[in-house]
Amino acid sequence: MLGIRTLARIAGLLTFAAAAATASAQTYPSKPIKLIVPYATGGFSDALARQLAQKFTESMGQAVVVENKPGASTIIGVAAAAKAPADGYTLLLATGALTINPHLFPKLPYDAERDFSPIGRVADLPYVLVSHPSLPVNSFKEFLAYVKANPEKVNFGTPGNGTAPHLAMQLLEDAAGISVHKLHYKGNGPALTDLVGGQINLLLDGLQQPLPFITSGKLKLLATASLKRLPNLPDVPAIAESFPGFEASTWYQLLAPAGTPAPIIARLNAEIEKFTKDPAIRDRLLSQGAIMHSSSPQELAAYSKAETKRWGEIISKAGIKLE
Incomplete structure (x- = not known):
């Protein structure tokens, strides 16, 4: 068993440590x-x-x-x-x-x-679903119908196996009962390059990188993965409108x-x-x-x-x- 002096010493050390932490916080940073x-x-x-x-x-x-x-x-x-x-x-x-x-x-x-x-x-940074113009869809509903009719035929690029966009598409597949063909890249940059070039059909990414290509008409913006429509994209539907609670970012x-x-x-x-x-x-x-x-x-x-x-x-x- 610990003696009274030892216990007192421990209590004193703890008190000193607490006081030191408080003093440090008061002068931080x-x-x-x-x-x-x-x-x-x-x-x-x-x-x-x-x-x-x-x-x-x-x-x-x-x-x-x-x-x-x-x-x-x-x-x-x-x-x-x-x-x-x-x-x-x-x-x-x-x-x-x-x-x-x-x-x-x-x-x-x-x-x-x-x-x-x-x-x-x-x-x-909510993901946005973007497609190459060669994919014959102009809306998220058309996309769902097309993929359901053509399972595993739409090529979807990810920034890598197990990355958040990969898992977000897995989440969408489960929610919508669809299946796409996944191609894993080493980062979103190479995947976006291939999407713009038409080598793949689809991508989930933050808005920042694909935005110039969306603005120029080289890519189509189909939906956002936010819980509700983004304030700066009021005409773009949120996936959650079709599948309540869907969110990926x-x-x-x-x-x-x-x-x-x-x-x-x-x-x-x-x-x-x-x-x-x-x-x-x-x-x-x-x-x-x-x-x-x-x-x-x-x-x-x-x-x-x-x-x-x-x-x-x-x-x-x-x-x-x-x-």
Whole structure:
């Protein structure tokens, strides 16, 4: 049994640690913050991170520096963030891939629920269903009818086996009772190039990349995978209008290493709220197809858990495995 002196010493240490954490949170931030992005430069994820970093820098008075760590289906960047000190000076801008990877990679170097403290959701980038003009359909309803009459004859490009757009199409196949032929690429860029060139018929992607080709008439926009029509695309139906509850997107969340003091988490959550409520940022991101979406840390934790369960069931049912 522990003696009274030992217990008193432990209690004193705990009190000192709590006081130190509180003092640290009160002066936070006192030095630059690193924002890890597990994606390469140049894409929407990188652009969102840099806008978030700029807003945080202006608001908190310390530089927030974006550090891109792409590779291995986001695992490299996520693992680096998981190993960082829990002091609020290393943050992770993650996507829904965090809820998919546990079902595809049996030996991840981290456990998302155990190794991270949720801060808040940031934005959603709903997928849009786009087709090449050679596909003889001009609406989502026509698309459904055509694919039902021609199972496995419509070529659908994905950015890779097990990626979110791949799973989103699997979700649509299950909901609509259709079947397409899937071709897996190494990223959305090559898939979009082949779609514009007519080598494939169909793609699910965020609006940003295919938008110039939609505007020029080289691609057709059939539907969005948001729960309701996008404000900037009022004439484009949401898939959820035909299949209630259907939703698929690249969604963004801000995380910190587990154990980060609660006052720091609260401060960062408040900064996200400012970011998502900024009209100029909201309009700029909406023009790229993104919807601002803030939340409490608790709401983010619940949403992540639900998404992990949802995608796990879809992957298991479809028997999707990485080769």
